[in-house]
Amino acid sequence: xxxxxxxxxxxxxxxxxxxxxxxxxxxxxxxxxxxxxxxxxxxxxxxxxxxxxxxxxxxxxxxxxxxxxxxxxxxxxxxxxxxxxxxxxxxxxxx
Amino acid sequence: xxxxxxxxxxxxxxxxxxxxxxxxxxxxxxxxxxxxxxxxxxxxxxxxxxxxxxxxxxxxxxxxxxxxxxxxxxxxxxxxxxxxxxxxxxxxxxxxxxxxxxxxxxxxxxxxxxxxxxxxxxxxxxxxxxxxxxxxxxxxxxxxxxxxxxxxxxxxxxxxxxxxxxxxxxxxxxxxxxxxxxxxxxxxxxxxxxxxxxxxxxxxxxxxxxxxxxxxxxxxxxxxxxxxxxxxxxxxxxxxxxxxxxxxxxxxxxxxxxxxxxxxxxxxxxxxxxxxxxxxxxxxxxxxxxxxxxxxxxxxxxxxxxxxxxxxxxxxxxxxxxxxxxxxxxxxxxxxxxxxxxxxxxxxxxxxxxxxxxxxxxxxxxxxxxxxxxxxxxxxxxxxxxxxxxxxxxxxxxxxxxxxxxxxxxxxxxxxxxxxxxxxxxxxxxxxxxxxxxxxxxxxxxxxxxxxxxxxxxxxxxxxxxxxxxxxxxxxxxxxxxxx
Numbered sequence: 001x002x003x004x005x006x007x008x009x010x011x012x013x014x015x016x017x018x019x020x021x022x023x024x025x026x027x028x029x030x031x032x033x034x035x036x037x038x039x040x041x042x043x044x045x046x047x048x049x050x051x052x053x054x055x056x057x058x059x060x061x062x063x064x065x066x067x068x069x070x071x072x073x074x075x076x077x078x079x080x081x082x083x084x085x086x087x088x089x090x091x092x093x094x095x
Numbered sequence: 096x097x098x099x100x101x102x103x104x105x106x107x108x109x110x111x112x113x114x115x116x117x118x119x120x121x122x123x124x125x126x127x128x129x130x131x132x133x134x135x136x137x138x139x140x141x142x143x144x145x146x147x148x149x150x151x152x153x154x155x156x157x158x159x160x161x162x163x164x165x166x167x168x169x170x171x172x173x174x175x176x177x178x179x180x181x182x183x184x185x186x187x188x189x190x191x192x193x194x195x196x197x198x199x200x201x202x203x204x205x206x207x208x209x210x211x212x213x214x215x216x217x218x219x220x221x222x223x224x225x226x227x228x229x230x231x232x233x234x235x236x237x238x239x240x241x242x243x244x245x246x247x248x249x250x251x252x253x254x255x256x257x258x259x260x261x262x263x264x265x266x267x268x269x270x271x272x273x274x275x276x277x278x279x280x281x282x283x284x285x286x287x288x289x290x291x292x293x294x295x296x297x298x299x300x301x302x303x304x305x306x307x308x309x310x311x312x313x314x315x316x317x318x319x320x321x322x323x324x325x326x327x328x329x330x331x332x333x334x335x336x337x338x339x340x341x342x343x344x345x346x347x348x349x350x351x352x353x354x355x356x357x358x359x360x361x362x363x364x365x366x367x368x369x370x371x372x373x374x375x376x377x378x379x380x381x382x383x384x385x386x387x388x389x390x391x392x393x394x395x396x397x398x399x400x401x402x403x404x405x406x407x408x409x410x411x412x413x414x415x416x417x418x419x420x421x422x423x424x425x426x427x428x429x430x431x432x433x434x435x436x437x438x439x440x441x442x443x444x445x446x447x448x449x450x451x452x453x454x455x456x457x458x459x460x461x462x463x464x465x466x467x468x469x470x471x472x473x474x475x476x477x478x479x480x481x482x483x484x485x486x487x488x489x490x491x492x493x494x495x496x497x498x499x500x501x502x503x504x505x506x507x508x509x510x511x512x513x514x515x516x517x518x519x520x521x522x523x524x525x526x527x528x529x530x531x532x533x534x535x536x537x538x539x540x541x542x543x544x545x546x547x548x549x550x551x552x553x554x555x556x557x558x559x560x561x562x563x564x565x566x567x568x569x570x571x572x573x574x575x576x577x578x579x
Contacts (some may be wrong), residue, residue, distance in 0.1 A: 012451060014435050015451055016431070018438075034401060040464075046475070051471050052473045052474035054286075055286040061329055076193050078191065079421070080419055081422075093429070093430050
Protein backbone atom coordinates (compact mmCIF):
# COMPACT_ATOMS: atom_id res chain seq x y z
CA UNK A 1 0.00 0.00 0.00
CA UNK A 2 1.15 3.48 -0.75
CA UNK A 3 -0.46 6.80 0.18
CA UNK A 4 -1.00 9.58 -2.35
CA UNK A 5 -0.78 13.34 -1.90
CA UNK A 6 -4.58 13.41 -1.90
CA UNK A 7 -4.61 10.93 1.00
CA UNK A 8 -2.25 13.15 3.01
CA UNK A 9 -4.39 16.22 2.34
CA UNK A 10 -7.55 14.33 3.29
CA UNK A 11 -6.01 12.95 6.51
CA UNK A 12 -4.72 16.41 7.46
CA UNK A 13 -8.23 17.78 6.97
CA UNK A 14 -9.72 15.00 9.14
CA UNK A 15 -7.09 15.81 11.78
CA UNK A 16 -7.87 19.54 11.46
CA UNK A 17 -4.28 20.51 10.76
CA UNK A 18 -3.65 22.93 7.91
CA UNK A 19 -0.89 21.73 5.64
CA UNK A 20 0.87 23.37 2.68
CA UNK A 21 1.53 21.49 -0.58
CA UNK A 22 5.22 21.48 0.26
CA UNK A 23 4.62 20.00 3.72
CA UNK A 24 2.26 17.40 2.26
CA UNK A 25 5.02 16.21 -0.11
CA UNK A 26 7.62 15.92 2.66
CA UNK A 27 5.10 14.17 4.91
CA UNK A 28 4.04 11.73 2.20
CA UNK A 29 7.48 10.12 1.93
CA UNK A 30 7.77 9.76 5.71
CA UNK A 31 4.28 8.34 6.13
CA UNK A 32 4.92 5.80 3.38
CA UNK A 33 8.14 4.71 5.13
CA UNK A 34 6.24 4.29 8.39
CA UNK A 35 3.35 2.43 6.78
CA UNK A 36 5.89 0.24 4.99
CA UNK A 37 7.09 -0.84 8.43
CA UNK A 38 3.54 -1.27 9.75
CA UNK A 39 2.48 -3.45 6.78
CA UNK A 40 4.30 -6.40 8.37
CA UNK A 41 1.39 -6.79 10.75
CA UNK A 42 -0.88 -7.88 7.88
CA UNK A 43 1.12 -11.12 7.60
CA UNK A 44 0.64 -12.13 11.24
CA UNK A 45 -1.98 -14.81 11.87
CA UNK A 46 -4.29 -13.34 14.50
CA UNK A 47 -7.22 -15.70 13.94
CA UNK A 48 -9.20 -16.07 17.18
CA UNK A 49 -7.10 -13.60 19.18
CA UNK A 50 -8.99 -11.02 21.21
CA UNK A 51 -7.79 -7.44 20.66
CA UNK A 52 -5.94 -6.12 23.72
CA UNK A 53 -7.12 -2.62 24.46
CA UNK A 54 -5.58 -2.26 27.89
CA UNK A 55 -2.72 -4.11 29.64
CA UNK A 56 -4.73 -5.23 32.64
CA UNK A 57 -8.00 -5.87 30.85
CA UNK A 58 -11.21 -5.81 32.81
CA UNK A 59 -13.99 -3.28 32.78
CA UNK A 60 -13.47 0.40 33.43
CA UNK A 61 -14.36 1.45 36.93
CA UNK A 62 -17.46 3.61 37.20
CA UNK A 63 -18.05 6.23 39.83
CA UNK A 64 -21.18 7.53 41.44
CA UNK A 65 -22.80 10.33 39.48
CA UNK A 66 -22.39 13.18 41.92
CA UNK A 67 -20.73 16.58 42.05
CA UNK A 68 -17.15 16.21 43.24
CA UNK A 69 -15.49 19.36 41.95
CA UNK A 70 -15.89 22.79 43.49
CA UNK A 71 -16.70 25.61 41.07
CA UNK A 72 -13.40 26.91 39.71
CA UNK A 73 -14.67 28.63 36.58
CA UNK A 74 -12.30 31.59 36.78
CA UNK A 75 -9.24 29.41 37.32
CA UNK A 76 -10.23 26.89 34.68
CA UNK A 77 -10.67 29.68 32.12
CA UNK A 78 -7.51 31.60 32.89
CA UNK A 79 -5.56 29.96 30.01
CA UNK A 80 -8.23 30.68 27.37
CA UNK A 81 -6.89 32.61 24.35
CA UNK A 82 -10.06 34.76 24.25
CA UNK A 83 -12.90 35.03 26.75
CA UNK A 84 -15.58 37.39 27.94
CA UNK A 85 -18.09 37.28 30.80
CA UNK A 86 -17.18 33.69 31.70
CA UNK A 87 -17.51 32.46 28.10
CA UNK A 88 -14.91 31.17 25.61
CA UNK A 89 -14.87 33.33 22.49
CA UNK A 90 -14.64 31.85 18.99
CA UNK A 91 -15.03 33.50 15.56
CA UNK A 92 -18.65 34.16 14.56
CA UNK A 93 -20.27 30.93 13.28
CA UNK A 94 -23.86 32.15 12.73
CA UNK A 95 -24.42 35.19 10.57
CA UNK B 96 25.63 17.44 49.06
CA UNK B 97 24.75 17.40 45.35
CA UNK B 98 26.36 14.03 44.63
CA UNK B 99 24.42 12.26 47.38
CA UNK B 100 21.67 9.74 46.73
CA UNK B 101 18.06 10.15 47.87
CA UNK B 102 18.73 7.68 50.71
CA UNK B 103 21.78 9.65 51.86
CA UNK B 104 19.97 12.99 51.61
CA UNK B 105 17.03 11.61 53.60
CA UNK B 106 19.41 10.50 56.36
CA UNK B 107 21.20 13.88 56.39
CA UNK B 108 17.88 15.73 56.62
CA UNK B 109 16.75 13.42 59.39
CA UNK B 110 19.99 13.91 61.31
CA UNK B 111 19.69 17.67 60.90
CA UNK B 112 23.07 18.03 59.19
CA UNK B 113 21.34 19.86 56.34
CA UNK B 114 18.01 21.67 56.03
CA UNK B 115 15.58 21.47 53.13
CA UNK B 116 16.25 25.14 52.39
CA UNK B 117 20.04 24.61 52.26
CA UNK B 118 19.61 21.60 50.01
CA UNK B 119 17.20 23.35 47.64
CA UNK B 120 19.56 26.34 47.45
CA UNK B 121 22.50 24.13 46.53
CA UNK B 122 20.59 22.41 43.71
CA UNK B 123 19.14 25.72 42.44
CA UNK B 124 22.67 27.11 42.21
CA UNK B 125 23.76 24.05 40.19
CA UNK B 126 20.76 24.28 37.89
CA UNK B 127 21.71 27.91 37.20
CA UNK B 128 25.35 26.99 36.66
CA UNK B 129 24.58 24.20 34.20
CA UNK B 130 21.67 25.88 32.42
CA UNK B 131 23.55 25.47 29.12
CA UNK B 132 22.62 21.78 29.29
CA UNK B 133 18.98 22.89 28.78
CA UNK B 134 17.65 20.21 31.12
CA UNK B 135 15.23 22.59 32.88
CA UNK B 136 12.36 24.45 31.20
CA UNK B 137 10.98 26.34 34.21
CA UNK B 138 12.75 27.20 37.46
CA UNK B 139 11.18 29.50 40.05
CA UNK B 140 13.50 29.77 43.08
CA UNK B 141 10.89 31.61 45.19
CA UNK B 142 8.42 28.71 44.74
CA UNK B 143 11.07 26.07 45.47
CA UNK B 144 12.35 27.86 48.55
CA UNK B 145 8.83 28.35 49.92
CA UNK B 146 8.26 24.58 49.55
CA UNK B 147 11.61 23.93 51.25
CA UNK B 148 10.64 26.17 54.17
CA UNK B 149 7.38 24.22 54.51
CA UNK B 150 9.38 20.97 54.50
CA UNK B 151 11.62 22.27 57.29
CA UNK B 152 8.50 23.33 59.22
CA UNK B 153 6.99 19.84 58.75
CA UNK B 154 10.15 18.37 60.24
CA UNK B 155 10.21 20.85 63.14
CA UNK B 156 6.59 19.92 63.90
CA UNK B 157 7.48 16.21 63.97
CA UNK B 158 5.45 15.45 60.84
CA UNK B 159 8.35 14.57 58.51
CA UNK B 160 8.07 11.54 56.22
CA UNK B 161 11.09 9.57 54.94
CA UNK B 162 11.44 12.01 52.04
CA UNK B 163 10.57 15.38 53.56
CA UNK B 164 12.95 17.98 52.18
CA UNK B 165 14.31 15.79 49.38
CA UNK B 166 14.27 17.80 46.12
CA UNK B 167 12.68 16.48 42.93
CA UNK B 168 12.46 17.71 39.34
CA UNK B 169 9.25 17.00 37.42
CA UNK B 170 9.07 16.08 33.76
CA UNK B 171 7.11 18.78 31.98
CA UNK B 172 4.39 16.25 31.19
CA UNK B 173 3.04 16.47 34.75
CA UNK B 174 0.90 19.55 35.26
CA UNK B 175 1.78 21.84 38.14
CA UNK B 176 0.04 24.84 39.65
CA UNK B 177 3.18 26.77 40.46
CA UNK B 178 5.31 26.14 37.37
CA UNK B 179 4.37 26.37 33.69
CA UNK B 180 3.30 23.05 32.11
CA UNK B 181 4.11 22.87 28.41
CA UNK B 182 4.75 19.22 27.45
CA UNK B 183 7.72 20.88 25.66
CA UNK B 184 5.26 22.13 23.03
CA UNK B 185 4.58 25.60 21.63
CA UNK B 186 0.96 24.56 21.88
CA UNK B 187 1.13 24.97 25.67
CA UNK B 188 3.60 27.84 25.85
CA UNK B 189 3.21 29.45 29.30
CA UNK B 190 0.25 27.23 30.28
CA UNK B 191 -0.48 27.44 34.02
CA UNK B 192 -2.47 24.46 35.25
CA UNK B 193 -5.30 25.03 37.71
CA UNK B 194 -4.24 21.86 39.55
CA UNK B 195 -1.26 19.59 40.34
CA UNK B 196 -0.88 16.12 38.80
CA UNK B 197 -1.56 13.28 41.28
CA UNK B 198 2.09 12.21 41.21
CA UNK B 199 3.19 15.79 41.99
CA UNK B 200 0.55 16.00 44.71
CA UNK B 201 1.69 12.70 46.30
CA UNK B 202 5.32 13.77 46.37
CA UNK B 203 4.45 17.22 47.75
CA UNK B 204 2.35 15.58 50.48
CA UNK B 205 5.45 13.62 51.49
CA UNK B 206 7.28 16.95 51.84
CA UNK B 207 9.40 16.65 48.69
CA UNK B 208 10.52 19.98 47.22
CA UNK B 209 10.03 20.78 43.52
CA UNK B 210 13.16 22.16 41.82
CA UNK B 211 11.36 22.91 38.56
CA UNK B 212 10.15 21.35 35.34
CA UNK B 213 12.44 19.40 33.06
CA UNK B 214 12.66 19.21 29.29
CA UNK B 215 11.41 16.29 27.18
CA UNK B 216 10.34 15.44 23.67
CA UNK B 217 7.18 17.29 22.65
CA UNK B 218 4.18 15.51 24.23
CA UNK B 219 6.69 12.74 25.19
CA UNK B 220 7.03 11.72 21.53
CA UNK B 221 10.61 10.89 20.73
CA UNK B 222 13.73 8.97 21.67
CA UNK B 223 16.37 11.72 21.69
CA UNK B 224 14.81 14.83 23.23
CA UNK B 225 15.45 16.53 19.88
CA UNK B 226 11.69 16.99 19.43
CA UNK B 227 11.38 19.56 22.23
CA UNK B 228 10.05 22.93 21.06
CA UNK B 229 12.45 24.49 23.57
CA UNK B 230 15.69 23.02 22.28
CA UNK B 231 17.67 19.87 22.70
CA UNK B 232 19.20 18.65 25.97
CA UNK B 233 22.90 17.78 26.13
CA UNK B 234 23.95 14.34 27.37
CA UNK B 235 26.06 15.12 30.47
CA UNK B 236 28.59 12.45 29.38
CA UNK B 237 29.11 13.96 25.92
CA UNK B 238 27.77 17.32 24.82
CA UNK B 239 27.37 16.09 21.24
CA UNK B 240 25.30 13.04 22.15
CA UNK B 241 21.58 12.86 22.83
CA UNK B 242 20.47 12.13 26.42
CA UNK B 243 17.73 9.83 25.06
CA UNK B 244 14.04 10.52 25.15
CA UNK B 245 11.41 11.29 25.70
CA UNK B 246 12.45 11.88 29.36
CA UNK B 247 15.80 13.39 28.30
CA UNK B 248 15.65 16.34 30.70
CA UNK B 249 14.88 14.02 33.63
CA UNK B 250 17.80 11.76 32.71
CA UNK B 251 20.27 14.60 32.15
CA UNK B 252 19.23 16.34 35.39
CA UNK B 253 19.87 13.20 37.47
CA UNK B 254 23.08 12.27 35.58
CA UNK B 255 24.51 15.78 36.07
CA UNK B 256 23.37 15.75 39.70
CA UNK B 257 21.09 18.75 39.18
CA UNK B 258 18.42 16.77 41.05
CA UNK B 259 18.66 13.58 43.12
CA UNK B 260 15.45 12.28 41.53
CA UNK B 261 13.26 13.25 38.61
CA UNK B 262 9.85 12.04 37.57
CA UNK B 263 9.54 10.64 34.06
CA UNK B 264 6.99 8.91 31.86
CA UNK B 265 7.18 5.83 29.67
CA UNK B 266 4.96 5.05 26.70
CA UNK B 267 7.34 2.87 24.67
CA UNK B 268 10.67 3.23 26.48
CA UNK B 269 10.83 6.91 27.43
CA UNK B 270 12.25 6.12 30.89
CA UNK B 271 14.51 3.14 30.20
CA UNK B 272 16.15 4.42 27.00
CA UNK B 273 17.22 7.84 28.38
CA UNK B 274 18.29 6.20 31.66
CA UNK B 275 20.55 3.87 29.64
CA UNK B 276 21.94 6.67 27.45
CA UNK B 277 22.58 8.91 30.46
CA UNK B 278 24.04 6.31 32.81
CA UNK B 279 21.44 6.39 35.56
CA UNK B 280 18.70 4.18 37.03
CA UNK B 281 15.20 4.48 35.57
CA UNK B 282 12.08 2.47 36.31
CA UNK B 283 8.52 2.34 35.03
CA UNK B 284 6.04 0.46 37.22
CA UNK B 285 3.22 -1.82 36.08
CA UNK B 286 0.62 0.02 33.99
CA UNK B 287 -1.97 1.35 36.46
CA UNK B 288 0.35 1.75 39.46
CA UNK B 289 0.94 5.48 39.03
CA UNK B 290 -2.03 7.77 38.62
CA UNK B 291 -2.30 9.37 35.19
CA UNK B 292 -4.36 12.23 36.67
CA UNK B 293 -2.67 15.41 35.49
CA UNK B 294 -0.16 13.60 33.28
CA UNK B 295 -0.60 15.16 29.83
CA UNK B 296 -1.93 12.26 27.77
CA UNK B 297 -0.10 10.81 24.77
CA UNK B 298 -1.22 7.17 24.39
CA UNK B 299 -3.50 6.37 27.29
CA UNK B 300 -3.30 2.55 27.20
CA UNK B 301 0.51 2.77 27.43
CA UNK B 302 1.43 5.95 29.34
CA UNK B 303 2.85 5.27 32.78
CA UNK B 304 4.80 7.46 35.21
CA UNK B 305 8.06 6.38 36.81
CA UNK B 306 11.30 7.82 38.13
CA UNK B 307 14.93 8.47 37.32
CA UNK B 308 17.36 8.13 40.21
CA UNK B 309 20.98 7.22 40.94
CA UNK B 310 20.05 3.80 42.30
CA UNK B 311 17.36 1.14 42.67
CA UNK B 312 17.25 1.81 46.41
CA UNK B 313 16.37 5.46 45.73
CA UNK B 314 13.67 4.48 43.24
CA UNK B 315 12.12 2.15 45.82
CA UNK B 316 12.03 4.93 48.43
CA UNK B 317 10.43 7.36 45.99
CA UNK B 318 7.89 4.80 44.74
CA UNK B 319 6.64 4.48 48.32
CA UNK B 320 5.58 8.13 48.21
CA UNK B 321 4.62 8.39 44.55
CA UNK B 322 2.48 5.36 43.65
CA UNK B 323 -0.97 4.37 44.80
CA UNK B 324 -4.61 4.03 43.85
CA UNK B 325 -6.32 7.15 42.56
CA UNK B 326 -10.08 7.09 41.92
CA UNK B 327 -9.68 10.03 39.51
CA UNK B 328 -7.83 7.80 36.98
CA UNK B 329 -10.13 5.10 35.58
CA UNK B 330 -7.16 2.82 34.84
CA UNK B 331 -5.56 3.24 38.27
CA UNK B 332 -5.21 -0.16 39.92
CA UNK B 333 -6.96 -0.62 43.24
CA UNK B 334 -4.46 -2.44 45.44
CA UNK B 335 -3.26 -2.04 49.01
CA UNK B 336 -0.21 0.24 49.44
CA UNK B 337 3.09 -1.63 49.32
CA UNK B 338 6.56 -1.13 50.69
CA UNK B 339 8.70 -1.13 47.53
CA UNK B 340 11.90 -1.44 49.60
CA UNK B 341 10.86 -4.82 51.05
CA UNK B 342 13.05 -6.96 48.77
CA UNK B 343 16.20 -4.80 48.84
CA UNK B 344 17.80 -7.15 51.36
CA UNK B 345 16.85 -10.31 49.45
CA UNK B 346 19.85 -12.02 47.78
CA UNK B 347 19.48 -13.07 44.15
CA UNK B 348 20.73 -16.61 44.84
CA UNK B 349 18.05 -18.94 43.51
CA UNK B 350 16.56 -16.28 41.23
CA UNK B 351 15.99 -17.42 37.64
CA UNK B 352 16.82 -14.81 35.03
CA UNK B 353 15.43 -15.26 31.53
CA UNK B 354 17.61 -14.03 28.68
CA UNK B 355 15.56 -13.50 25.51
CA UNK B 356 17.65 -14.70 22.57
CA UNK B 357 15.85 -12.29 20.21
CA UNK B 358 17.38 -9.35 22.09
CA UNK B 359 20.90 -10.42 21.19
CA UNK B 360 20.48 -10.65 17.44
CA UNK B 361 21.50 -8.59 14.48
CA UNK B 362 21.71 -4.88 15.23
CA UNK B 363 22.97 -5.20 18.80
CA UNK B 364 26.32 -3.42 18.95
CA UNK B 365 29.22 -5.48 20.36
CA UNK B 366 30.10 -2.87 23.03
CA UNK B 367 26.56 -2.96 24.43
CA UNK B 368 26.44 -6.76 24.24
CA UNK B 369 29.76 -7.10 26.11
CA UNK B 370 28.58 -4.88 29.00
CA UNK B 371 25.22 -6.64 29.22
CA UNK B 372 26.83 -10.13 29.14
CA UNK B 373 29.21 -9.05 31.91
CA UNK B 374 26.24 -7.92 34.01
CA UNK B 375 24.51 -11.27 33.47
CA UNK B 376 27.73 -12.99 34.57
CA UNK B 377 27.69 -10.92 37.78
CA UNK B 378 24.18 -12.18 38.52
CA UNK B 379 25.36 -15.75 37.91
CA UNK B 380 28.27 -15.13 40.27
CA UNK B 381 25.75 -14.11 42.95
CA UNK B 382 23.90 -17.38 42.52
CA UNK B 383 21.19 -16.49 40.02
CA UNK B 384 20.46 -19.00 37.26
CA UNK B 385 20.39 -17.80 33.66
CA UNK B 386 17.95 -19.48 31.27
CA UNK B 387 17.53 -19.00 27.55
CA UNK B 388 14.01 -17.77 26.72
CA UNK B 389 12.27 -16.74 23.55
CA UNK B 390 10.00 -13.78 22.76
CA UNK B 391 9.55 -14.62 19.07
CA UNK B 392 7.12 -11.83 18.23
CA UNK B 393 8.73 -9.08 20.32
CA UNK B 394 10.17 -7.57 17.14
CA UNK B 395 6.61 -6.86 16.00
CA UNK B 396 6.40 -4.46 18.92
CA UNK B 397 7.53 -1.53 16.78
CA UNK B 398 4.84 -1.84 14.09
CA UNK B 399 2.19 -2.55 16.76
CA UNK B 400 3.30 0.47 18.75
CA UNK B 401 3.31 2.79 15.73
CA UNK B 402 -0.33 1.97 15.10
CA UNK B 403 -1.63 2.03 18.69
CA UNK B 404 0.33 4.99 20.06
CA UNK B 405 -0.48 7.34 17.12
CA UNK B 406 -4.14 6.23 17.17
CA UNK B 407 -4.47 7.10 20.84
CA UNK B 408 -2.41 10.28 20.39
CA UNK B 409 -4.62 11.53 17.55
CA UNK B 410 -7.60 11.12 19.85
CA UNK B 411 -5.93 12.67 22.92
CA UNK B 412 -4.46 15.63 21.06
CA UNK B 413 -7.80 16.50 19.46
CA UNK B 414 -8.49 18.52 22.64
CA UNK B 415 -6.08 21.21 21.42
CA UNK B 416 -8.38 23.43 19.40
CA UNK B 417 -7.23 26.93 20.32
CA UNK B 418 -10.48 27.58 22.17
CA UNK B 419 -10.22 26.65 25.83
CA UNK B 420 -6.44 26.76 26.30
CA UNK B 421 -3.31 26.45 24.25
CA UNK B 422 -2.07 28.26 21.18
CA UNK B 423 -4.49 30.19 18.97
CA UNK B 424 -3.38 31.38 15.53
CA UNK B 425 -3.33 35.14 15.08
CA UNK B 426 -4.87 35.09 11.59
CA UNK B 427 -7.73 32.94 10.30
CA UNK B 428 -10.85 33.06 8.14
CA UNK B 429 -13.42 31.26 10.28
CA UNK B 430 -13.76 28.80 13.17
CA UNK B 431 -12.64 25.73 11.21
CA UNK B 432 -9.67 27.64 9.80
CA UNK B 433 -8.78 28.92 13.27
CA UNK B 434 -8.64 25.37 14.63
CA UNK B 435 -6.59 24.08 11.68
CA UNK B 436 -4.08 26.92 11.79
CA UNK B 437 -3.77 26.85 15.58
CA UNK B 438 -2.95 23.15 15.44
CA UNK B 439 -0.56 23.57 12.50
CA UNK B 440 1.34 26.32 14.34
CA UNK B 441 1.18 24.84 17.84
CA UNK B 442 2.30 21.26 17.15
CA UNK B 443 5.82 20.37 16.07
CA UNK B 444 6.68 17.91 13.29
CA UNK B 445 6.59 14.68 15.33
CA UNK B 446 3.20 15.17 17.04
CA UNK B 447 1.75 16.18 13.64
CA UNK B 448 3.22 13.07 12.02
CA UNK B 449 1.72 10.84 14.71
CA UNK B 450 -1.65 12.60 14.63
CA UNK B 451 -1.78 11.97 10.87
CA UNK B 452 -0.85 8.28 11.22
CA UNK B 453 -3.39 7.89 14.00
CA UNK B 454 -6.14 9.68 12.11
CA UNK B 455 -5.55 7.42 9.15
CA UNK B 456 -5.50 4.10 11.03
CA UNK B 457 -8.70 5.06 12.85
CA UNK B 458 -10.49 6.31 9.74
CA UNK B 459 -13.43 4.55 8.14
CA UNK B 460 -12.40 1.39 6.34
CA UNK B 461 -8.96 1.10 7.98
CA UNK B 462 -9.83 0.62 11.65
CA UNK B 463 -10.00 -3.21 11.48
CA UNK B 464 -6.96 -3.58 9.24
CA UNK B 465 -4.72 -1.44 11.42
CA UNK B 466 -5.98 -0.65 14.89
CA UNK B 467 -7.76 -3.92 15.71
CA UNK B 468 -5.00 -5.92 14.01
CA UNK B 469 -2.36 -4.13 16.10
CA UNK B 470 -4.36 -4.77 19.28
CA UNK B 471 -4.47 -8.50 18.44
CA UNK B 472 -0.71 -8.65 17.87
CA UNK B 473 -0.29 -6.68 21.10
CA UNK B 474 -1.98 -9.56 22.91
CA UNK B 475 0.30 -12.10 21.21
CA UNK B 476 3.31 -10.17 22.53
CA UNK B 477 1.85 -9.84 26.04
CA UNK B 478 1.03 -13.59 26.12
CA UNK B 479 4.61 -14.44 25.14
CA UNK B 480 5.86 -12.61 28.21
CA UNK B 481 3.47 -14.64 30.38
CA UNK B 482 4.82 -17.88 28.90
CA UNK B 483 8.37 -16.64 29.54
CA UNK B 484 7.57 -15.82 33.17
CA UNK B 485 6.59 -19.46 33.72
CA UNK B 486 10.30 -20.26 33.22
CA UNK B 487 11.92 -17.31 34.98
CA UNK B 488 11.46 -14.64 37.67
CA UNK B 489 13.01 -11.73 35.80
CA UNK B 490 13.91 -11.04 32.18
CA UNK B 491 17.25 -9.36 31.49
CA UNK B 492 18.85 -7.95 28.36
CA UNK B 493 19.97 -4.77 26.65
CA UNK B 494 17.90 -1.56 26.77
CA UNK B 495 19.16 -0.22 23.45
CA UNK B 496 21.13 -1.55 20.48
CA UNK B 497 23.85 1.11 20.88
CA UNK B 498 25.10 3.75 23.28
CA UNK B 499 23.75 7.32 22.89
CA UNK B 500 23.84 8.49 19.29
CA UNK B 501 24.81 11.97 18.12
CA UNK B 502 22.53 14.95 17.58
CA UNK B 503 21.00 14.92 14.12
CA UNK B 504 22.01 11.32 13.42
CA UNK B 505 18.46 9.97 13.28
CA UNK B 506 16.38 13.15 13.32
CA UNK B 507 15.67 13.16 9.57
CA UNK B 508 14.59 9.51 9.41
CA UNK B 509 11.59 8.76 11.65
CA UNK B 510 11.76 4.97 11.11
CA UNK B 511 15.40 4.72 12.26
CA UNK B 512 14.51 6.86 15.30
CA UNK B 513 11.56 4.57 16.06
CA UNK B 514 13.87 1.53 16.05
CA UNK B 515 15.70 3.02 19.08
CA UNK B 516 12.93 1.50 21.19
CA UNK B 517 13.11 -2.02 19.79
CA UNK B 518 13.87 -3.66 23.15
CA UNK B 519 11.71 -1.46 25.36
CA UNK B 520 8.44 -1.33 23.42
CA UNK B 521 7.42 -4.99 23.96
CA UNK B 522 7.34 -4.57 27.77
CA UNK B 523 5.41 -1.30 27.43
CA UNK B 524 2.81 -2.96 25.19
CA UNK B 525 2.38 -5.70 27.78
CA UNK B 526 2.21 -3.09 30.59
CA UNK B 527 5.00 -4.75 32.59
CA UNK B 528 7.29 -3.04 35.10
CA UNK B 529 10.75 -2.49 33.65
CA UNK B 530 13.95 -0.72 34.47
CA UNK B 531 17.36 0.25 33.19
CA UNK B 532 20.43 0.21 35.42
CA UNK B 533 23.96 1.28 34.49
CA UNK B 534 26.15 -1.75 33.65
CA UNK B 535 29.29 -0.32 32.08
CA UNK B 536 30.57 1.84 29.27
CA UNK B 537 30.76 1.31 25.53
CA UNK B 538 31.86 3.25 22.47
CA UNK B 539 33.13 6.81 23.10
CA UNK B 540 33.03 5.96 26.81
CA UNK B 541 29.25 6.37 26.91
CA UNK B 542 27.11 4.47 29.42
CA UNK B 543 25.34 1.17 28.74
CA UNK B 544 22.11 0.11 30.45
CA UNK B 545 20.92 -3.32 31.52
CA UNK B 546 17.19 -3.84 31.10
CA UNK B 547 15.35 -5.80 33.78
CA UNK B 548 11.67 -6.67 33.39
CA UNK B 549 9.43 -8.37 35.95
CA UNK B 550 5.89 -9.66 35.84
CA UNK B 551 2.89 -7.50 36.76
CA UNK B 552 3.06 -5.90 40.23
CA UNK B 553 6.53 -7.31 40.96
CA UNK B 554 8.30 -3.96 41.23
CA UNK B 555 9.70 -4.88 44.65
CA UNK B 556 11.33 -8.02 43.24
CA UNK B 557 12.67 -6.01 40.29
CA UNK B 558 14.10 -3.29 42.55
CA UNK B 559 15.60 -5.93 44.84
CA UNK B 560 17.40 -7.66 41.97
CA UNK B 561 18.69 -4.31 40.69
CA UNK B 562 19.86 -3.31 44.16
CA UNK B 563 21.83 -6.55 44.63
CA UNK B 564 23.69 -5.79 41.41
CA UNK B 565 24.36 -2.22 42.53
CA UNK B 566 25.75 -3.45 45.88
CA UNK B 567 28.38 -5.45 43.97
CA UNK B 568 29.20 -2.91 41.24
CA UNK B 569 29.85 0.81 41.09
CA UNK B 570 28.67 1.72 37.57
CA UNK B 571 25.73 3.62 39.06
CA UNK B 572 28.10 5.75 41.15
CA UNK B 573 30.15 6.94 38.18
CA UNK B 574 29.61 10.58 37.33
CA UNK B 575 30.27 12.45 34.10
CA UNK B 576 33.43 14.56 34.03
CA UNK B 577 32.81 18.29 34.23
CA UNK B 578 29.86 18.31 36.58
CA UNK B 579 31.81 18.73 39.83
